[in-house]
Amino acid sequence: MKPSLRIASLALSILFASGAALADVNIGVSMSQFDDTYLTYLRESMNDKAKTYPEGVKLQFEDARADVVKQLSQVENFISQKVDAIIVNPVDTATTNRITNAAVAAGIPLVYVNRRPDNPDLPQGVATVASDDLEAGRMQMQYLAEKMGGKGNIVILLGDLANNSTTNRTKGVKEVLTKYPDIKIAQEQTGAWLRDKAMTLTNDWITQGQAFDAVVSNNDEMAIGAAMALKQAGVAQGKVLIAGVDGTEDGVRAVEKGNLTLSVFQDATGQANGSVETALKMIKKEPYEQAVWVPFQRITLDNVNQYKK
Template sequence: MKHCLPFASLALSMMLASGAALADTKIGVSMSQFDDTYLTYLRESMNDKAKTYPEGVQLQFEDARADVVKQLSQVENFISQKVDAIVVNPVDTAATKKITEAAVKAGIPLVYVNRRPDDTNLPPGVATVASNDLEAGIMQMQYLADKMGGKGDIVILLGDLANNSTTNRTKGIKQVLAKYPDIKIDQEQTGIWLRDKGMTLTNDWITQGRKFDAVVSNNDEMAIGAAMALKQAGVKPGTVLIAGVDGTPDGVRAVEKGEMAISVFQDAKGQAYGSVDTVMKMINKQPVEQAVWVPFQLITQENAKDFK
């Protein structure tokens, strides 16, 4: 027995050391909501990226359920747990000040992913990984303006009004429209990113007898909803041009089938990998860019297969 004890102690020490390595880095992640299609891909890709780190990275995901107060509480809980870093996909891009202040005061690195705070003057120890939403609006509207020959009527499906992705994508649309006085906005309403809301709004406009040549949607889900409403009303696919943003698998399929004219690819994997890489560099005291931009790409029927 005397000979067994040192061996047992050594084995126990090795197991404990191994266990410590597996849980070496803990990152708290607060997502604005789990049931958003695009954010699901983002979350899954973050998890995939974390698994590639040999030192062991544990991501603790929390669902803020589109509640600003709940999200702040989640961040405060991460801080009390003494996590190594925090990643936040903000519920409201205008309400991130308290989150930033709490993380900075605690000395915990913070990365905002996918949605950049309205306050872009962020302090040291805070970074963002996102795509420039203005570009997405410009890309989709310029394509439609060319296809429409610079004239006609459009409707705009807005995302969540508390989100600056909605503001900036729509700003990009209107920036292009400023060059085309013969393209008029007939309707502009929020479908809060949801397929069924996009379908309901489009159906309402059809029922009201409104005529429009294109639907410009802030995301793919609402765009797909619009396509479903038009199809249900007997409108031949392609008659009304529909543009989305995100390049989700459903969005890409809709473009391939001609149900949508285009989508603008927002790289969920690129944003996810970028956020995990950035926060790991911050944990390890390595230099990082405070604003990491992941570019958008246009998806058409011709190149849709490249985005599958």
């Protein structure tokens, strides 16, 4: 074979080999639950990212239905199927050790997305792609504190108590409150990320005669639920300030209409892209960042048009 033909043949073989390698990539993805607005955006964005690879990358999604045991079983099934990598949006950030240990023992790259395990000391072969939830809480409360003139009562709607997103967003809120001693927490209860539950909680507080000047919610869904309860009770729009997190389509629309004072945008596309890209780097044994941070952004009436879809 002539040298030129040999080189061309080698180049083609490398091209086809790399294409086949990507085409054969199968990534198992366990989501804590499908029935969640933000996580639906995250899942859809991951799927969109996989489709951008011409050779094709297959994502196999499973719904853990907020069940720790079910999620571990899904990961074990992925390992049995010999997937190339695993992406997990954990149900309970305090109980991820068994997932981590199983993936590491099998030699399969593992990426946690959106929620970081409580234990930040992860072994090689395990990465995280998330946003700093402390910062989300700080951004919410700082804006509200200034709007409140540094005084008044707030209520806090907590997410799922098994998630460190709940813990850290609330911690960020309370960090800011140390600078504002005249702002008091009147109530603090979990709405479990759900609009209906938050609406019921807020309605109960109103019925009980609890006075509050602002609602600080760990996500947009609960913030919208609070806004609905206040409207139903005849409270004038804007009298009670309301802050959410995620910047979902409904959340952005609520800010635009004045039903929410602000939301903090959590970039589902950024987290999705980062998780798939990191998994592929790990599969191909390329250098990767073990902790990828996707920044939050504040949404108010002043900039809401930038976030409309």
